[in-house]
Amino acid sequence: MSIEGVKISIGLPVFNGDKYLDRCIQSLLSQTYQNIEILIADNASTDRTQDIASSYAKNDTRVTYVRHEVNQGASSNGKYVFRNKNPDSKYFMWAAHDDFWEPSFIESCIQALEENPEAVACGTDINFYPRR
Helix, strand or coil: CCCCCCCEEEEEEECCCHHHHHHHHHHHHCCCCCCEEEEEEECCCCCCHHHHHHHHHHHCCCEEEEECCCCCCHHHHHHHHHHCCCCCCCEEEECCCCCCCCCCHHHHHHHHHHHCCCCCCCCCCCCCCCCC
16 A cells, blocks of 8 residues: 555744754654644744744755734644644654654555554554653
8 A cells, every 4th residue: 555645733832942953854744644734833932943944944845834913822832733724734742852764664654544544543662752
């Protein structure tokens, strides 16, 4: 079964995530599965989050960056990325600013969902590493 035409939206709500955000976005953009879009919603960060996220949005058409001028709260910001995903995307995933995804993560999830059309969600093993 071919999965190459399947579009996936990734919602990345963030507040003051500059310490890990660059590494997170790199891991998303370096996926073996490339038919993705990333919506970053900055919840009025006061660190370098805006600089990092806007740089990616400027240099990669798969990345969209939105900055809220007033903090909406974590739940509202998470809902924002879901509600504003691309309507042409078949699947949606949330990412956290301190996530680091293995290169085949998205491909593995989409493959599993496409092979099991009755499934409504997909997950993989998770490894927790100490923060650096």
